[in-house]
Amino acid sequence: MDMKLEFIVLPVADVERAKNFYKALGWREDIDIGEGDARVAQLTPPRSECSIMLGRSLTSAAPGSLQGLCLVVNDIEAARAEMVGRGVEVSEVFHDAGGGMPLANAQGRVPGLAPDRASYFSFASFNDPDGNGWYLQEVTTRFPGRLW
Template sequence: MSYTQVSNETAAVVSNATAVAFRLEVVVIPVADFDRAKGFYVGLGWRVDVDLDVGGVRFMHLTPPGSMTSVVFGNAVTAAPPGSADGLLLAVDDIDEARKELVSHGVEVSEVFHDEGGGTGGGFRIGNDGRAPGRDPHNRSYASYASFHDTEGNRWLLQEITERLPGRV
């Protein structure tokens, strides 16, 4: 896998391609057990934005610390099978600190890994294929990962980003 950095000039052109802002605000995750999922995410210290139980409809909206995008789950919010979300990404400044924080909350987190081929896509593979142990040997941004599953089987990735690509805020 190759690694291509976009130039500032290209990023400026792409960012002006439309006058309409498209912001990812919410990601829906499929869960089997509402209360178990609620306990997991609230236990991580994620901010509860909405917690509804109206006439048997249960709905929870949470936001991870420092995130502009939130997570929603509940009954009747998605037809996706519980635990089928795979590769949800949490960008972190320090992967070791983020990993320690999750472990302190009782989460089983993989060891830090990178792409064995030297690319930055090591976290976006099925299972453990293509993973090499430890941080990226060149200490590149976007190239060190860790992963964990929530109580429902949804797979999350931590990706260390120390320097953003041009055009990214």
């Protein structure tokens, strides 16, 4: 059986503000329907098969409570620079000194690219206007069995 992650419901306080933020990142607007609490917008990052769905009545989660979302990029420095150029506050690039994942533990973060620029281990972070937390992760070579 094939299964694909199609969309993630993102808790936001203001659909219009959130939609404008993601459109400013170059994301495609797929739908924008309804009004007031029933309004729903769906946007998709470039080349992604997974979208985000924005709406105040889609989830009981508080706006800004979704953390750890990850966007994979093939050049983290270029992606970070493009986002900064689009007005987004993005952290400096970091990696983990202990060989683990620095996402859950900010104290384990080391400034700069991962040694030898190893795939999966260089990150940058940003938040949307509601505080939902995102990571950029550099992947240039996929682990075996993973599709690009």
